[in-house]
Amino acid sequence: MAGLVRPRHGRMLGGVCAALAQRFGTSANTMRVIFLVSCLLPGPQFLLYLALWLLLPGEKTATAAW
Known part of the structure; x- marks a missing residue:
């Protein structure tokens, strides 16, 4: 199983x-709606998003095998 990485395609801002x-096996739009609705509740959601943006590695492109 691959680790949690931000994909190169299908992302809007940072890919979180x-x-x-x-x-979690859902669509990105569903996850975006969940995030936006959670922002209506008190808590550090925006800071968590920024932290994940900084900490999650980006998906690497495939390189030619030598």
């Missing part, structure tokens, strides 16, 4: 919602 959607 797309990465979480891949991890």
Whole structure:
């Protein structure tokens, strides 16, 4: 199983919602709606998003085998 990485395709801002959607087997749009609704509740959701954006590695492109 691959680790949690931000995909190169299908992301809007940083790819955090797309990465979480891949991890939990849902669509990226569903994860985005969940995030936006959670922002209506008190808590550090925006800071968590920024932290995940900084900490999650980006998906690497495929390189030619030598």
